[in-house]
Amino acid sequence: MTHRGSRVLHVGSLSRVEGEGALRLHVHDGTVTEARLEIYEPPRFFEAFLRGRAYTEPPDITARVCGICPVAYQMSACAAIEDACGVTVDPVIRDLRRLLYCGEWIESHALHIYLLHAPDFLGRTSAIDLARTHRAEVERGLRLKKAGNALMELLGGRAVHPVNVRLGGFHRAPTRNELRPLAEELKRALDDAWETVRWVAGLDFPDAHTDADLLALAAPDTYAIESGTTAFLRADGTTGSFPLRDFTDRVTETHVAHSTALHSRLDGRLHLTGPLARFAVGGHLLSPVALQAAVEAGLGDPREGAVCRNPYRSILVRAVETVYAVDEALRITEAYEPPARPYTEVPPVAGVGHGATEAPRGLLYHRYEIDADGIVTSASLVPPTAQNQGAIEDDLRRLAQRAISEHDPDDAELTALCERAIRNHDPCISCSTHFLDLTVVRTSGDTPRDFSGGCDA
Amino acid sequence: MSTPTLAVFKLASCDGCQLTLLDCEDELLALAGKVEIAHFLEATSAVAPGPYDLSLVEGSVTTPGDAERVRSIRAASRHLVTIGACATAGGIQALRNFADVNEYRRTVYAHPEYISTLATSTPVSAHVDVDFELRGCPIDRRQLLEVITAFLAGRKPDIPNHSVCFECKRRGTVCVTVAHGTPCLGPVTHAGCGALCPAYQRGCFGCFGPSGSVNLPALIPLLRNGGASRSDSGKGGGGRRAGGLDEDAVMRFLHTFNAAAFDKELRK
Numbered sequence: 001m002t003h004r005g006s007r008v009l010h011v012g013s014l015s016r017v018e019g020e021g022a023l024r025l026h027v028h029d030g031t032v033t034e035a036r037l038e039i040y041e042p043p044r045f046f047e048a049f050l051r052g053r054a055y056t057e058p059p060d061i062t063a064r065v066c067g068i069c070p071v072a073y074q075m076s077a078c079a080a081i082e083d084a085c086g087v088t089v090d091p092v093i094r095d096l097r098r099l100l101y102c103g104e105w106i107e108s109h110a111l112h113i114y115l116l117h118a119p120d121f122l123g124r125t126s127a128i129d130l131a132r133t134h135r136a137e138v139e140r141g142l143r144l145k146k147a148g149n150a151l152m153e154l155l156g157g158r159a160v161h162p163v164n165v166r167l168g169g170f171h172r173a174p175t176r177n178e179l180r181p182l183a184e185e186l187k188r189a190l191d192d193a194w195e196t197v198r199w200v201a202g203l204d205f206p207d208a209h210t211d212a213d214l215l216a217l218a219a220p221d222t223y224a225i226e227s228g229t230t231a232f233l234r235a236d237g238t239t240g241s242f243p244l245r246d247f248t249d250r251v252t253e254t255h256v257a258h259s260t261a262l263h264s265r266l267d268g269r270l271h272l273t274g275p276l277a278r279f280a281v282g283g284h285l286l287s288p289v290a291l292q293a294a295v296e297a298g299l300g301d302p303r304e305g306a307v308c309r310n311p312y313r314s315i316l317v318r319a320v321e322t323v324y325a326v327d328e329a330l331r332i333t334e335a336y337e338p339p340a341r342p343y344t345e346v347p348p349v350a351g352v353g354h355g356a357t358e359a360p361r362g363l364l365y366h367r368y369e370i371d372a373d374g375i376v377t378s379a380s381l382v383p384p385t386a387q388n389q390g391a392i393e394d395d396l397r398r399l400a401q402r403a404i405s406e407h408d409p410d411d412a413e414l415t416a417l418c419e420r421a422i423r424n425h426d427p428c429i430s431c432s433t434h435f436l437d438l439t440v441v442r443t444s445g446d447t448p449r450d451f452s453g454g455c456d457a
Numbered sequence: 458m459s460t461p462t463l464a465v466f467k468l469a470s471c472d473g474c475q476l477t478l479l480d481c482e483d484e485l486l487a488l489a490g491k492v493e494i495a496h497f498l499e500a501t502s503a504v505a506p507g508p509y510d511l512s513l514v515e516g517s518v519t520t521p522g523d524a525e526r527v528r529s530i531r532a533a534s535r536h537l538v539t540i541g542a543c544a545t546a547g548g549i550q551a552l553r554n555f556a557d558v559n560e561y562r563r564t565v566y567a568h569p570e571y572i573s574t575l576a577t578s579t580p581v582s583a584h585v586d587v588d589f590e591l592r593g594c595p596i597d598r599r600q601l602l603e604v605i606t607a608f609l610a611g612r613k614p615d616i617p618n619h620s621v622c623f624e625c626k627r628r629g630t631v632c633v634t635v636a637h638g639t640p641c642l643g644p645v646t647h648a649g650c651g652a653l654c655p656a657y658q659r660g661c662f663g664c665f666g667p668s669g670s671v672n673l674p675a676l677i678p679l680l681r682n683g684g685a686s687r688s689d690s691g692k693g694g695g696g697r698r699a700g701g702l703d704e705d706a707v708m709r710f711l712h713t714f715n716a717a718a719f720d721k722e723l724r725k
Contacts, residue, residue, distance in 0.1 A: 015502040018472050042469040042519040042550075043574050048561035049552040053709060060662065064549050064714065067473020067595060115479060115500060126501030128489040138486070146482040157653045159480055160473040160595040161664070164657045172658040342658075419502070430472045 005030050011415050014422060016116040016126070018068045019429025023418055025400055032404065035397035037389055037422060041429055050379035055081050055348050055370045056167055062366070062381065063161045066430045068111070071104040071152065072359030073366075073381075074165040075226050080366040081167055083244075084353025087346045092339040093169040095332050097226050100155045100162070101357070102329040105225070106148030106189065107159060108360035109322045112426045113196060114141025117315050120420045121203040137199060140192050144322070147189035151329060154182055169343030179333050186330045193323040194293065200319045201297045205312045208399065208421075211235040212270040212391040214277035214307075215251070217358055223285045223324060224278070226357050232266060233280045233307065244354040247365050248380070251387065264387040272391040273362030273384045274425065275317035280307045287331075290324035311395055311424040318360075318426075348374030359384055361426045385427045392425050461609055464496035464509035466530050468516030468523045469550055469578060473595040474541035475499055475515050480598055488602075491609065507533030511608045517543040517578045519550060524575070524584055531585035536608050539581045540601065542594035546666050546718035549594075551578040554717055578717075589614060594664035594714040597649045617648055618669035621661050624652035633660055640680045640702050640710060645671045645722070666715035667722050673711075680707050 009025040019041050026034035046065055050058060058077040063070035075097060082089065089097075114137070115127040124130040131138040149159040155174060156162025164170050217228030218241060230250075231241040242250055251271070253264050264271070279294075283302025286294065291301065297316045300306025308317060350372040356365040362384025369378040399421050403409050409417065465475050479500060481488065495505040512534035518524050531537055542548050553561055558576045562569035581587055591604050591614075600616055607614035617623075621643035625632065633639040633655045641660030643652065647668040654661045680702050702710060711719040 013498055015498045015504070016500065018499060020467060020498065042516075042523060043562070043565065043572055044469055044519070044550040045553055045558075045561045045565055046549075048564040049549075049556065051564075054706065057709070057713075061549065061713065064471050064473075064594065067471040067476045070471075070473070111476075111479065119502075125503035126494075128486070128494060128501065129503065131486055131489070135486075142482040142485060145480075149480060149482070157657050158595075158650070160476060163654050163659065163662075166659070170657075430470070 007411070009411055009414055009418075011419065014419060016119070016423055017427050017429060018066070019427075021422075021427070021429045023396070023415075023422065025396070025414070025418060027400075027404065030404055030408075032397050032401045035393050035400060035418075037392055037396070037427075039389075039429055047379045047381060050368075050376050053376050055085075055368070055374040055376055058366075058368065058376065058379065059165050059167065060161075060163075065381065065383070066428055067160045068108055068428055068430065069104060069359045069361070069364075070161045071101050071156070071165075072357055072364045074162065075101060075357040076355045076359075076364045076366040076381075077368075078165065078167055079227060079355025079357060080353040080368050081355070081370070082346055082353070083355055084351045084368060084370055085346050085349045087168060087344055089169055089344050090339060092337065093342075093344065094226070095336070096155065096170060096173065096339075099329055099332045100152060100165070101225050102325040102332070103148045103151030103155065103159075105325040105360050106193075106322055106329070107145050107152060108148070109318045109325070110141050110145035110148060110196075112360070113200065113315055113318055113322070114138060114145070116426070117318075117423055118200070118203070120423060121315075140195060144189055144192040144196065147185050147192070147326070150185055151182060154178065166343055167346040169339070169341075171342060173338050173342035174336075175338060176336060179336055183330060183333050186326055186333065190289075190323070190326045190330065193319070193326045197293045197297050197316075197319040197323060200315050203315070205310065208310050208312055208395070210272060210276070210309050210311055210391060210395060212272040212394065213266050214280045215266055215271045215273050215387070216277040216281040216363060217356060218281050219285070221285065223282045223287075223290075223328075224358055225328075228356075228358075230356065230363070231281045232271065233277075234269075244356055244365070247354060247356065247382070248367065251365070251382065253382070253386070263390045264382070265390065270390045270394055271387060272425075273387050275314050275321055276308055276311070277362065278321070278358060279317045283307075286320070286324050287327050289327050290320055293320045293323040311421065314424050314426070348372065359428075361385065361428050362388060383428065385425075385429060388425055388427065392422060392427065395421050395424070460491075460493045461510040462495040462505070462508075463492040463605070464507065464512040464534065465494075465499070466496070466512060466514045467498070468514065468527065468544070468581070469519040470516030470541065470543040470548065472499065472515070474544075474593075475513070477540075477596050477598050477601055478513070481602060484602060488605070492605075509534050511536045511538065511605070514539050514544050514581050515541050517547045517550060517580060518584055519575050519578045520573055521575065522573070527581055527584050536588045537581075537585070538589045538591060538604055538608065539587050540591045540596050542592065542664060542666060542714045543578075544581050545590040545592055546580050546715045547578040549714050549716070551717040552712065553578055555712070555720070580717075591616065592647050592665040593649050597651070600649055619648050620644055620668040620670075621646045621648055621650070621652050621655075621665070624648050624650070625655050628652050628656060630655045633658065634679065638701070642676075642710065645673055645676055645719075662713060663711065663719060664714045666718040671722050673719070673722050673725075677707060680710065
């Protein structure tokens with residue numbers, strides 16, 4: 001370790017996040033001059049090889065961007081291509097899509113809460129380590145995760161890269177009898193989800209606050225999952241929305257000076273997608289049981305304007321969203337009447353389409369251009385973690401600065417603090433289809449840098 | 458005897474195959490009691506140094522750094538098992554093998570000069586010796602448990618090398634090609650998924666890669682004709698049935714998650 005006032009902290013490989021990344025922190029004379037989340041996932045070039053593929057293929061192909069949230073990719077791809085072709089699917093199909101997506105939310109949130117995030121609050125290194133002291137809780141988490149996977153397996157064929165999704169709907173719709181046993185599992189899962197809310201509400205939350213704009217989809221009369229328009233809430237309470245077709249005009253990706261990382265900005269400002277954003281934008285539309293869970297979790301009542309801006313408390317919102325996803329899955333399962341046909345025909349139309357859905361970790365935007373033969377001529381994918389990266393770094397910088405100013409922790413403590421702050425955001429680095437930070441260009445630290453404009457100075 | 462150590466590593470991939478290990482919800486804690494998880498970044502912050510008794514490697518080799526890394530993983534592993542289409546065949550990112558990677562780089566990145574990448578995406582076995590290759594995009598949970606238990610017991614994993622067609626028959630699924638003229642790679646695709654796609658009324662798209670005995674020249678006309686050709690069966694018509702693929706579509710069908718592996722078969 002160098003003299004405490006000036007040091008460079010490098011965490012070569014972050015753990016308990018999806019995908020692989022690193023962290024670098026520069027401290028000069030007690031001032032954090034740089035906090036950087038480095039993404040060293042190898043480039044996979046999805047946007048390049050999607051060109052020349054048939055317009056029917058992106059749902060299967062883009063699922064392979066991420067094994068944790070394949071449904072999000074399938075749903076955003078379908079939404080974008082159907083938008084290009086001017087097709088709207090039947091309400092029954094929309095419900096089935098939402099049902100499949102609920103499976104992914106349950107599975108991914110349970111994974112994050114129990115296996116990746118909770119060990120931080122209890123000083124453990126993993127869920128397996130956590131099971132030594134909290135066996136019943138870890139078993140409950142695995143049971144809940146299994147319920148989400150069971151839903152994905154029934155409706156999608158399998159939990160990782162489901163096979164049943166196609167443009168216009170599904171290859172095969174389930175029968176009522178097939179869905180019935182699922183309702184039993186979901187009822188048990190609702191109890192587990194409630195217990196999860198009570199358990200995480202009892203954890204110890206450090207103080208923290210993000211000023212980033214919160215960006216999420218807004219749907220007219222439901223908590224947005226598989227569709228919606230883009231809406232935001234700024235730190236000063238201003239709200240706004242814009243149509244999806246303006247997404248890349250409003251959410252711009254810029255190459256920052258010292259990095260190859262593409263940083264997103266919403267109207268030039270840092271923004272955050274994910275549970276905190278969804279809760280802020282659409283929390284008032286949660287179902288009664290989920291609203292009750294939010295109040296019990298100590299998040300307040302979003303119908304009365306409650307907003308959560310503490311990233312550590314994102315685990316609470318995830319737990320509430322898990323209650324919501326289970327409850328919503330039960331509602332759809334119980335009301336289900338099989339459609340006459342499992343899909344709507346989607347004939348190719350030359351044009352551009354935009355689609356966005358709420359991946360468990362935030363808004364995922366897709367844009368495709370297709371020609372009259374139905375061949376994709378260009379593709380663009382903007383994953384949530386790419387959008388969140390700036391806000392995550394801002395968080396890191398502030399937390400590290402506060403800790404150094406207050407009690408000057410040693411490197412090990414500072415590392416743990418930063419890793420935790422990153423995990424608050426459930427980053428999905430595998431999704432980093434096109435944001436990389438492979439080169440390391442560092443300042444010498446001779447001059448403290450001004451971060452007032454964010455973390456990309 | 459000390460507890461055997463298990464390590465999980467990731468190269469270029471989507472995390473889906475290592476997630477399959479965490480998806481063993483009923484078996485995870487039992488498994489954790491049998492092995493010491495010594496390196497598994499997605500699941501634990503505790504990292505123990507090698508050598509490891511069994512290393513599972515997900516992902517393909519696409520950067521100079523990973524080509525180095527896979528050699529050090531091999532050196533630190535008593536047994537090395539590759540998991541998934543990326544690690545066993547280069548994965549979907551092997552589509553660059555048929556294209557100009559510099560053009561890809563310019564297409565995706567504003568500053569392509571910062572992006573370090575190889576011109577190809579290759580399986581782990583192209584770089585180091587591999588003790589066993591488990592196929593699939595993603596791998597199958599039951600097969601993964603079989604492979605891990607087999608290595609712990611010091612026996613060979615019981616993973617059949619036959620085609621998806623066998624699994625369809627066993628499952629009692631009506632053949633989608635014969636019945637509906639749906640193009641299907643089941644006859645040439647490695648078993649393991651349990652013949653999922655035909656059970657969901659679609660053709661197999663080959664995500665487990667080529668099976669042990671592949672006859673692509675015999676299958677391609679079927680893909681073009683959309684199933685059994687009417688003229689061959691003597692029942693008249695002779696025209697293409699609905700679902701037949703044109704030349705480009707046949708190539709696209711073979712060029713997805715195991716592009717490099719099917720391409721190798723095509724060139725035989």
